[in-house]
Amino acid sequence: MTLAAVQVEVRYEMRSAVRPTTVTLEPGELVALVGPNGAGKSTLLRALAGLVAHAGSVTWRGAALTRLDGRTRARTVAYLPQDPPVHWPLAASEVVGLGRLPHRAYGAERSTADDEAIAGAMRQTDTLAFAARSVHRLSVGERARVLLARALAVEAPVLLVDEPIAMLDPYHQLDVMRVLQRYAAGGTAPRLVVAVLHDLGLAARFCARALLLNDGAVVGDGPAEDTLSAAAIRAHYRVEPFIARHDGEPLIVPWRALPRASDAD
Amino acid sequence: MSAPTARMRPPQWALGIFLGVLVLVAAGASLLIGRDGGGPTFGFGGPELADVIFREIRLPRTLLAVLVGGTLGLCGAGLQGLLRNPLAEPGLLGASSGAAFGAVIVFYFGLAGASSLLLPLGAVAGSLLALGVLYALAGRRGDFLTIVLAGIAINALAAALTSLALNFAPSPYAALEILFWMLGSLADRSLAHVYLALPLMVPGWLLVAAAARGLDALTLGEETASSLGFAPQRSQWLVIGGTALAVGGAVAVTGVVGFVGLVVPHLLRRAVGQHPSRLLLPSFLGGALLTTLADVAIRLLPPGPELKLGVVTALLGAPFFLHLVMRGSARAGSLQ
Numbered sequence: 001m002t003l004a005a006v007q008v009e010v011r012y013e014m015r016s017a018v019r020p021t022t023v024t025l026e027p028g029e030l031v032a033l034v035g036p037n038g039a040g041k042s043t044l045l046r047a048l049a050g051l052v053a054h055a056g057s058v059t060w061r062g063a064a065l066t067r068l069d070g071r072t073r074a075r076t077v078a079y080l081p082q083d084p085p086v087h088w089p090l091a092a093s094e095v096v097g098l099g100r101l102p103h104r105a106y107g108a109e110r111s112t113a114d115d116e117a118i119a120g121a122m123r124q125t126d127t128l129a130f131a132a133r134s135v136h137r138l139s140v141g142e143r144a145r146v147l148l149a150r151a152l153a154v155e156a157p158v159l160l161v162d163e164p165i166a167m168l169d170p171y172h173q174l175d176v177m178r179v180l181q182r183y184a185a186g187g188t189a190p191r192l193v194v195a196v197l198h199d200l201g202l203a204a205r206f207c208a209r210a211l212l213l214n215d216g217a218v219v220g221d222g223p224a225e226d227t228l229s230a231a232a233i234r235a236h237y238r239v240e241p242f243i244a245r246h247d248g249e250p251l252i253v254p255w256r257a258l259p260r261a262s263d264a265d
Numbered sequence: 266m267s268a269p270t271a272r273m274r275p276p277q278w279a280l281g282i283f284l285g286v287l288v289l290v291a292a293g294a295s296l297l298i299g300r301d302g303g304g305p306t307f308g309f310g311g312p313e314l315a316d317v318i319f320r321e322i323r324l325p326r327t328l329l330a331v332l333v334g335g336t337l338g339l340c341g342a343g344l345q346g347l348l349r350n351p352l353a354e355p356g357l358l359g360a361s362s363g364a365a366f367g368a369v370i371v372f373y374f375g376l377a378g379a380s381s382l383l384l385p386l387g388a389v390a391g392s393l394l395a396l397g398v399l400y401a402l403a404g405r406r407g408d409f410l411t412i413v414l415a416g417i418a419i420n421a422l423a424a425a426l427t428s429l430a431l432n433f434a435p436s437p438y439a440a441l442e443i444l445f446w447m448l449g450s451l452a453d454r455s456l457a458h459v460y461l462a463l464p465l466m467v468p469g470w471l472l473v474a475a476a477a478r479g480l481d482a483l484t485l486g487e488e489t490a491s492s493l494g495f496a497p498q499r500s501q502w503l504v505i506g507g508t509a510l511a512v513g514g515a516v517a518v519t520g521v522v523g524f525v526g527l528v529v530p531h532l533l534r535r536a537v538g539q540h541p542s543r544l545l546l547p548s549f550l551g552g553a554l555l556t557t558l559a560d561v562a563i564r565l566l567p568p569g570p571e572l573k574l575g576v577v578t579a580l581l582g583a584p585f586f587l588h589l590v591m592r593g594s595a596r597a598g599s600l601q
Contacts, residue, residue, distance in 0.1 A: 074494030
């Protein structure tokens with residue numbers, strides 16, 4: 001019951017976007033994938049989703065994702081890219097309904113299970129109010145939540161989301177982190193959620209585990225609060241953090257950019 | 266717990282049945298209305314002629330209007346879904362102009378008189394050749410923009426070669442014959458033309474229809490479509506291969522009938538809630554309806570030389586296209 005990446009490496013032309021990486025992810029976990037811009041977070045997420053050519057293997061319950069047929073893989077791994085397009089002005093609920101495509105046979109109408117998954121995903125993302133509105137008429141944040149609902153509606157045991165809260169207001173940032181936590185805890189069985197995040201404070205608070213990437217390599221892995229130590233943030237983000245506790249939970253605020261190496265002398 | 270519905274809309278089959286009935290009515294009119302030197306005629310003339318007029322003239326013409334119009338509508342909807350652009354249409358890929366060139370070659374060598382079937386065969390060969398060149402240019406894993414650019418190049422090349430053939434036409438009469446054929450018409454076709462086009466059209470339709478769910482998935486971009494289990498490459502070649510076959514068959518028997526594939530999906534898109542897959546069947550029926558009506562309208566005009574169908578659709582379609590561009594509808598979708 002694990003998603004295992006063994007010696008996964010992604011190369012774009014000559015450059016390694018992700019260096020050979022071996023990592024095992026367990027259901028029930030909300031895992032933060034953190035690291036500075038260009039660290040390879042999104043590329044590793046795509047490799048975990050089986051969407052990018054890579055060396056090594058990604059297996060779910062021992063079966064290689066690339067060997068699964070498209071629909072089985074789609075029902076196993078749901079993936080939300082960063083800021084995906086919506087090319088036609090579909091109603092919000094219809095966009096969410098696209099997440100049910102892997103569950104539906106050709107030409108089949110929506111089943112009750114489809115309807116429930118769509119309504120449930122929209123309730124969780126607080127998007128029911130504009131279910132009938134065209135996605136082209138929504139604000140950026142509303143649209144981002146509709147697209148998250150689309151990914152939730154797949155009801156896959158593995159959910160991979162790329163910066164799901166980047167466009168959201170504080171209320172919905174907190175709300176979505178809670179939703180991802182609940183999704184990982186699972187309805188009937190625990191599920192795995194991997195989220196690329198830039199908000200280190202929310203990552204430390206809500207995620208059981210964090211993978212810290214830099215320059216295509218995993219440089220930190222463990223409980224989120226430990227991985228995001230002041231030393232690690234200094235070393236890999238080049239930022240002096242303010243770290244405290246509030247209500248017994250970690251609070252991390254990036255405080256000051258450290259001078260670049262070239263400015264040091 | 267019921268899911269939120271987008272908007273109160275009649276169910277999908279209602280639109281299909283509505284359009285289907287209209288197609289039947291239009292086809293009935295097309296069977297009843299004819300034309301001779303004195304303008305439109307109604308009914309089948311004398312009882313001794315009725316059978317011949319029905320079977321040899323009206324029936325093939327009506328069947329071809331429905332089949333060719335349906336093909337253009339369906340393929341237009343498929344291509345617009347694939348390219349996620351409301352300005353896409355079958356002519357875009359070069360299948361039409363390739364087919365036209367193939368037919369022109371048959372004219373050029375004066376073979377059209379030898380057998381009435383040589384002309385359509387030349388057109389099919391031209392269409393398949395255009396697709397082959399497209400495949401070679403855009404490659405198996407070609408992205409959409411490459412395909413569109415390759416289509417433009419093929420169109421330009423086919424047009425240039427057609428002009429070359431006109432330039433060297435053995436006689437002014439041959440050049441005129443070529444030009445007239447290229448205008449696109451359903452007049453003076455026989456059931457043999459139907460039998461020739463159908464074996465190309467039906468597999469073409471099935472290929473395009475097989476891409477339906479993939480087109481829905483592509484609404485969210487290629488990456489999300491892949492993650493939903495619908496590889497964009499597969500959808501791409503289903504739609505493009507299907508279009509080349511079906512449109513090749515259509516152009517082979519009628520010449521180039523433009524804009525039906527552009528206009529029809531656009532008019533129906535709102536009625537199906539913008540879903541690319543739900544647009545396919547209504548666009549087939551809508552294309553059949555529009556083409557049949559246009560072909561009936563031609564016969565109702567006052568006496569004089571009969572207008573070519575391709576001229577009528579272009580006269581109606583070009584301003585519509587301009588209207589779309591001016592209104593900025595092109596922004597609704599985008600090439601990737």
